[in-house]
Amino acid sequence: MSLKDKLDLQRLPKHIAIIMDGNGRWAKERGQDRLYGHHEGVESVRNIVETCAELGIGYLTLYAFSTENWDRPVYEVNGIMELLVNTIRKEVNTLSKNNIRLNVIGDLDMLPAQAKQEMEEAIALTSHNTGLTLIMALSYSARWEIVNAAKKIAADAQKGILDPATVSADVFEKYLCTAGFPDPELMIRTSGECRISNFLLYQLAYAELYFTDTRWPDFRNENLYEAILNYQTRERRFGKTSEQIQQNEEIIS
Ligand code: IPE
Ligand code: IPE
Numbered sequence: 001m002s003l004k005d006k007l008d009l010q011r012l013p014k015h016i017a018i019i020m021d022g023n024g025r026w027a028k029e030r031g032q033d034r035l036y037g038h039h040e041g042v043e044s045v046r047n048i049v050e051t052c053a054e055l056g057i058g059y060l061t062l063y064a065f066s067t068e069n070w071d072r073p074v075y076e077v078n079g080i081m082e083l084l085v086n087t088i089r090k091e092v093n094t095l096s097k098n099n100i101r102l103n104v105i106g107d108l109d110m111l112p113a114q115a116k117q118e119m120e121e122a123i124a125l126t127s128h129n130t131g132l133t134l135i136m137a138l139s140y141s142a143r144w145e146i147v148n149a150a151k152k153i154a155a156d157a158q159k160g161i162l163d164p165a166t167v168s169a170d171v172f173e174k175y176l177c178t179a180g181f182p183d184p185e186l187m188i189r190t191s192g193e194c195r196i197s198n199f200l201l202y203q204l205a206y207a208e209l210y211f212t213d214t215r216w217p218d219f220r221n222e223n224l225y226e227a228i229l230n231y232q233t234r235e236r237r238f239g240k241t242s243e244q245i246q247q248n249e250e251i252i253s
């Protein structure tokens with residue numbers, strides 16, 4: 001029996017975020033070059049995107065390349081960028097066919113011109129789709145994003161477009177890359193590391209965190225179902241007491 005049958009389809013997270021980690025170790029364990037791991041990781045991306053679309057998940061954010069990853073050896077960075085261009089080119093039609101809307105968060109200006117262009121074209125091409133929103137975090141880091149938001153807020157205040165006294169959480173969020181997207185309820189990190197590595201620091205404030213030893217190239221639909229099942233056992237209290245949450249659920253049902 002698939003774990004899928006055990007899922008409560010009424011209580012799926014609207015937004016899942018994943019730190020796709022472990023490609024390098026996966027390859028090394030097989031006596032291969034790190035880039036082989038990144039290539040194999042694309043198969044997991046395909047599988048997980050398809051699974052989320054099938055389940056009716058609204059948003060999936062995938063951490064594909066961090067600001068800090070630019071400091072990796074040049075050959076690896078170049079290999080990842082090339083893989084990115086080829087994958088988008090190959091997959092854009094499938095995204096459209098599956099009604100998936102592509103989006104990106106991060107500093108696109110840092111990407112090689114061709115990668116940036118492919119990305120922008122794919123975003124435009126899929127912009128009218130109404131199914132899953134797939135958000136790729138590319139050249140992304142949360143500190144970059146938050147500092148950038150602060151800069152834009154300061155600039156708007158200086159121009160007189162924004163009154164600093166009106167800056168609330170709602171206003172601040174409009175300046176983040178994720179403006180318009182709900183916060184992730186479930187954050188998954190593969191490959192054993194229990195850290196956030198500069199990912200969505202603002203948006204993950206109340207996310208349920210799920211860490212698994214499975215390396216990203218081995219992570220497939222059943223692993224995702226397992227993560228969601230685990231999520232569904234958690235009580236999300238948002239600072240309240242368990243009794244308050246249960247009372248509220250009784251009122252709703
Ligand atoms: C994640 O896998 C992919 C990127 C960060 C681009 P890693 O390349 O970090 O794999 P490990 O952590 O070294 O095994
Ligand atoms: C986080 O993985 C970034 C991505 C998965 C894209 P890293 O492998 O770069 O994180 P650290 O360096 O182990 O914290």
Ligand code: MG
Binds near residue numbers: 023
């Ligand atoms: Mg890693």
